[in-house]
Amino acid sequence: MEIYNREVLETAHTFDLHPRTIEEQRRYIDDRSGGLVFLAAENDDGEIVGFGSISFYRDRPGYRTSVENSVYVHRDHHRSGVGSAVLGALIDNATVHGFHAMFARIVDVQEASVALHELHGFEMVGVEREAGRKFGKFRDVALMQRLL
DSSP, X not given: OHHHHHHHHHOSSSOOOSOOOHHHHHHHHHHHSSSSEEEEEEOTTSOEEEEEEEEESOXXXXXXXXXXXXXXXXXXXXXXXXXXXXXXXHHHHHHHTTOOEEEEEEETTOHHHHHHHHHTTOEEEEEEEXXXXXXXXXXXXEEEEEEO
């Protein structure tokens, strides 16, 4: 929650506008634990330094072969390999479970997130112009895809 809520309050990396409560965070994890994935990365001291999840890409049944990833890394651990390890594990898990495609939505087309996804074989497939609004500004969202 500390990692995610800091992003909610201080960045446009997520379109959530209010920090999650412990109950909301538990529900988020539970929703991904019944066949989808939620995982966390720990450092040697047992501290959570990043996490990621895969969710269904869309609600309609025809989309059930596609998933969307989310990756968040504690600011003190940016560019340390945590995000790459988390994303790699999500891709491996989605592949093992037979999903066909994985998507990533990246707010404000952040260069570091785009580069991370490109490193893992994702390609830019489009930009959703002014798809959301946060901090009084409309934000573009990059859409990246990797076939598994």
